[in-house]
Amino acid sequence: MLRWLARRFAQIIPTLIVLSVMIFGLQQLMPGDPAMILAGEERGDPVVLAQIRAELRLDRSLPEQYLHWIGNVLVGDFGFSWRIREPVANLILQKLPVTFQLSAMAFIIAVLIGVPAGILSATRRDRPADWIANGIALFGISMPNFWLGIMMILLFSVELGWLPPSGYVPLTEDFWQSIATTIMPAFVLGTGVASVLMRHTRAAMLGALAQDYVRTARAKGVVERVVVWKHALRNALIPVVTLGTIEFGRLLAGAVLTEQIFTIPGFGKLIVDAVFNRDYPVVQGVVLATALIFVTLSLIADLLYMAVNPRMRQA
Amino acid sequence: MIRAFWLILALLAAGTASAQNLRIGLREDPDILDPTLSRTYVGRIVYMSLCDKLFDINERLEVVPQLATGFTWEDPRTLRIALRDGVTFHDGERMDAAAVVYSLNRHMTMQGSFRRSEISEIEALEVVDPLTVRIRLKNPSAAFIAQLTDRAGMIVSPRAAEALGRNFGTRPVCAGPFRFVERVAQERIVVERFEQYWDRANIHFQRVTYLPIPDNNVRLANLQSNAIEFGERMEPDDVRTAQRSRNLRVVPVEEIGYQGITINLGRGPGGSNGLARDARIRRAFELAIDRAAVNQVVYEGMYTPTRQPLPPANPFHARDFAPPGRDVAAARALLREAGVTAPITVEMIVPNNPDLRQVGEVIQAMVREAGFELRLRAMEYASALQAASRGEYETFLTGWSGRTDPDGNMFTFMRTGAGQNDGNYSNPEVDRRLDAARTEMDVERRIQLYAEIMRIAVAEDVSRVYLWHRKNIMIHSTRLTGYSPVPDGLVRLRGMRLQ
Numbered sequence: 001m002l003r004w005l006a007r008r009f010a011q012i013i014p015t016l017i018v019l020s021v022m023i024f025g026l027q028q029l030m031p032g033d034p035a036m037i038l039a040g041e042e043r044g045d046p047v048v049l050a051q052i053r054a055e056l057r058l059d060r061s062l063p064e065q066y067l068h069w070i071g072n073v074l075v076g077d078f079g080f081s082w083r084i085r086e087p088v089a090n091l092i093l094q095k096l097p098v099t100f101q102l103s104a105m106a107f108i109i110a111v112l113i114g115v116p117a118g119i120l121s122a123t124r125r126d127r128p129a130d131w132i133a134n135g136i137a138l139f140g141i142s143m144p145n146f147w148l149g150i151m152m153i154l155l156f157s158v159e160l161g162w163l164p165p166s167g168y169v170p171l172t173e174d175f176w177q178s179i180a181t182t183i184m185p186a187f188v189l190g191t192g193v194a195s196v197l198m199r200h201t202r203a204a205m206l207g208a209l210a211q212d213y214v215r216t217a218r219a220k221g222v223v224e225r226v227v228v229w230k231h232a233l234r235n236a237l238i239p240v241v242t243l244g245t246i247e248f249g250r251l252l253a254g255a256v257l258t259e260q261i262f263t264i265p266g267f268g269k270l271i272v273d274a275v276f277n278r279d280y281p282v283v284q285g286v287v288l289a290t291a292l293i294f295v296t297l298s299l300i301a302d303l304l305y306m307a308v309n310p311r312m313r314q315a
Numbered sequence: 316m317i318r319a320f321w322l323i324l325a326l327l328a329a330g331t332a333s334a335q336n337l338r339i340g341l342r343e344d345p346d347i348l349d350p351t352l353s354r355t356y357v358g359r360i361v362y363m364s365l366c367d368k369l370f371d372i373n374e375r376l377e378v379v380p381q382l383a384t385g386f387t388w389e390d391p392r393t394l395r396i397a398l399r400d401g402v403t404f405h406d407g408e409r410m411d412a413a414a415v416v417y418s419l420n421r422h423m424t425m426q427g428s429f430r431r432s433e434i435s436e437i438e439a440l441e442v443v444d445p446l447t448v449r450i451r452l453k454n455p456s457a458a459f460i461a462q463l464t465d466r467a468g469m470i471v472s473p474r475a476a477e478a479l480g481r482n483f484g485t486r487p488v489c490a491g492p493f494r495f496v497e498r499v500a501q502e503r504i505v506v507e508r509f510e511q512y513w514d515r516a517n518i519h520f521q522r523v524t525y526l527p528i529p530d531n532n533v534r535l536a537n538l539q540s541n542a543i544e545f546g547e548r549m550e551p552d553d554v555r556t557a558q559r560s561r562n563l564r565v566v567p568v569e570e571i572g573y574q575g576i577t578i579n580l581g582r583g584p585g586g587s588n589g590l591a592r593d594a595r596i597r598r599a600f601e602l603a604i605d606r607a608a609v610n611q612v613v614y615e616g617m618y619t620p621t622r623q624p625l626p627p628a629n630p631f632h633a634r635d636f637a638p639p640g641r642d643v644a645a646a647r648a649l650l651r652e653a654g655v656t657a658p659i660t661v662e663m664i665v666p667n668n669p670d671l672r673q674v675g676e677v678i679q680a681m682v683r684e685a686g687f688e689l690r691l692r693a694m695e696y697a698s699a700l701q702a703a704s705r706g707e708y709e710t711f712l713t714g715w716s717g718r719t720d721p722d723g724n725m726f727t728f729m730r731t732g733a734g735q736n737d738g739n740y741s742n743p744e745v746d747r748r749l750d751a752a753r754t755e756m757d758v759e760r761r762i763q764l765y766a767e768i769m770r771i772a773v774a775e776d777v778s779r780v781y782l783w784h785r786k787n788i789m790i791h792s793t794r795l796t797g798y799s800p801v802p803d804g805l806v807r808l809r810g811m812r813l814q
Contacts, residue, residue, distance in 0.1 A: 031697070031701060031702075032695075032697030032698045032700065032701045033700075033701050036701060036704060038354070039354060039429065040355060041354065041356070041715075041716060042354045042429040043700070043704070043734070043735065044727045044733065045429075045431065045432040045734055046734070047431070047432075048427060048428070048429060048431060048432070051427045052427055055427055083347065084346060084347050084484070084500055085347050085481065085485060086485065086500055091500060094499070094500070150532055150533075153533060154536065157536055157539075158536050158539045158540050161540055164542055165533060165536040165540050165542055166528055166533050166536070166537060167528075167542070168502065260530065261533065262533070263526075263527070263528045263530065265499065265500070265502035269501055273344065273501060276695070276696070277697075278697055
């Protein structure tokens with residue numbers, strides 16, 4: 001077990017090094033001169049452009065720029081935002097909890113809808129409940145987030161006046177207000193995942209219900225409820241848990257669009273605005289942090305496997 | 316006892332009545348809030364509450380005093396500015412001549428200053444007495460005073476600027492009606508009333524919160540659901556919805572800038588395009604465009620079609636210079652005269668916004684009838700800017716936010732080799748007049764010079780096709796009173812209050 005963990009951690013380090021090079025390199029492929037973007041309408045003065053390039057080390061070679069950045073990152077300094085001069089680490093720490101809250105709420109909504117719907121649809125296979133669940137799932141996957149978002153704002157904020165149309169209040173400031181500002185975006189974000197979870201739960205459940213041990217259990221006279229919940233579901237959940245953690249990571253990334261619509265000042269909005277403003281240190285810092293989160297999540301998924309499936313503990 | 320009860324009730328009532336908190340929805344998140352280092356338009360909206368300037372402009376674009384009380388020209392190169400007495404910065408320091416000299420020096424010398432080029436005419440600064448500053452210019456400059464009505468004229472507290480250095484923008488300290496409270500990037504900027512403000516009697520809000528809400532639909536939804544009281548730069552499409560709503564008022568304000576098509580006349584790889592060859596081909600291109608029709612189709616007819624960089628509100632706006640009507644036959648005749656065979660293929664960079672893409676498509680259809688094959692290339696703004704400055708474009712649908720002095724809308728775009736002359740336009744006759752208009756102090760003579768420049772650069776050379784002056788469409792709650800629109804589109808909080 002410990003050896004497995006050590007090996008797992010050893011794999012993470014080269015992954016992160018390769019990632020950091022890719023993050024830095026890909027960004028250089030983006031067209032547009034950051035100094036000129038920073039100058040905006042004042043780009044007419046070549047002296048100022050030269051000063052910006054010198055200050056931001058844009059006049060150095062790429063390897064030099066990379067080593068300077070990664071060297072600072074290793075000692076915990078992510079640099080500062082070129083646009084607003086805030087330290088990138090502060091921005092990440094400020095925005096990460098926001099997106100985390102949004103994703104967690106979206107995930108809860110997705111699990112609450114997706115898993116029961118999947119079970120229901122598997123146990124009532126080819127009956128109206130199955131068809132309805134499948135129809136709703138298809139709708140959930142195909143509906144564009146921005147459209148659903150705008151429609152919800154129009155209904156719940158403009159027409160009914162129940163919820164604030166956009167913005168964000170931290171949990172620590174006002175719990176209920178915080179829930180009120182995040183419930184609509186969380187729902188919009190969660191619908192897609194709920195559909196994916198529903199489809200996978202259904203497939204896994206159908207597979208499990210066809211297994212020999214389920215037939216044996218039924219033959220022994222075990223009541224159907226126990227067969228479904230105890231025997232089939234536990235086994236069916238293994239792939240769903242893997243998928244769930246990956247989907248949670250995707251939620252963090254998928255928050256980009258939802259955060260734009262609802263003006264939620266989270267991670268997604270931070271990176272989109274940084275890309276458009278060519279605010280390189282922010283882009284690099286955020287992507288690197290996201291990569292770290294993904295790597296950590298896949299580690300958690302492996303650990304969860306072990307918790308769910310005892311056979312893997314001996315491996 | 317009963318009297319005490321009534322007293323408390325009255326105090327409570329007074330408390331609610333004076334709890335005037337205004338929320339303004341911004342179209343973008345501002346950049347750094349340091350008047351020397353900042354460069355976004357949206358940032359200037361926030362400065363209206365934080366940083367007073369030596370001078371301001373009014374609805375008629377006239378220069379009016381703010382931190383200064385007036386100015387006189389001692390000679391054509393020497394400006395004497397009298398300062399307002401009793402003004403303090405938000406940190407309690409006194410705003411005086413030394414602070415003005417400090418701020419102007421900071422604008423001129425700080426590394427990465429975007430104000431440097433705006434006030435590069437300054438040769439020397441001198442404190443005459445605590446309330447008088449003398450500025451000596453390298454050359455006479457008619458445009459100089461206008462620079463002091465914007466960020467270059469903002470005076471910062473020297474003590475705070477010294478203490479915070481390059482991080483001054485994270486906690487700006489100026490002499491405006493509101494002092495900085497907090498900023499959460501991409502979320503909000505909060506300011507609160509500065510009780511020692513020199514014009515305190517005209518400031519009625521306790522607190523103002525600026526909320527960046529980039530999505531137009533969502534900004535409008537915020538207005539409709541009373542989550543904000545003021546939305547700036549709304550879209551023409553929003554006007555009808557807002558007019559239907561009883562609690563909203565629409566205020567369109569004509570901008571001081573313009574939108575138009577920049578033509579590459581010889582810069583980099585795009586400089587040898589079909590339009591660069593001959594002014595007659597460019598005139599044919601212009602004649603094929605029906606500005607009013609595009610304006611109607613895309614902007615519900617809200618904008619003002621134009622043929623020049625100066626809007627009608629500008630005192631230097633050239634009279635008798637209306638855009639020509641669409642004339643396809645004349646356009647075809649001009650092409651024949653120039654000896655070219657249709658179709659003439661030209662590419663146009665269009666910023667990747669829905670409205671500008673639509674403008675591009677309508678123009679594409681219009682010029683096709685005259686014999687132009689216009690290819691559209693939609694580009695994200697950052698990439699488009701780079702393409703423009705490197706000459707990797709043939710024509711570019713773009714705009715300029717505008718400056719109050721005419722020089723700011725023309726010189727840098729038309730003068731040979733100037734900073735934003737992306738099309739490499741060059742005509743010595745125009746250069747001579749641009750230089751002369753800069754130093755000419757007589758207003759009538761200046762008006763005439765600018766009219767001549769437009770006749771040569773626009774009517775004869777067709778160096779650029781000006782399309783229209785946009786409108787800054789402001790939408791606010793009907794509870795809000797006292798908003799007086801100024802063409803620069805900035806939201807001045809003086810005199811505004813909530814009912």
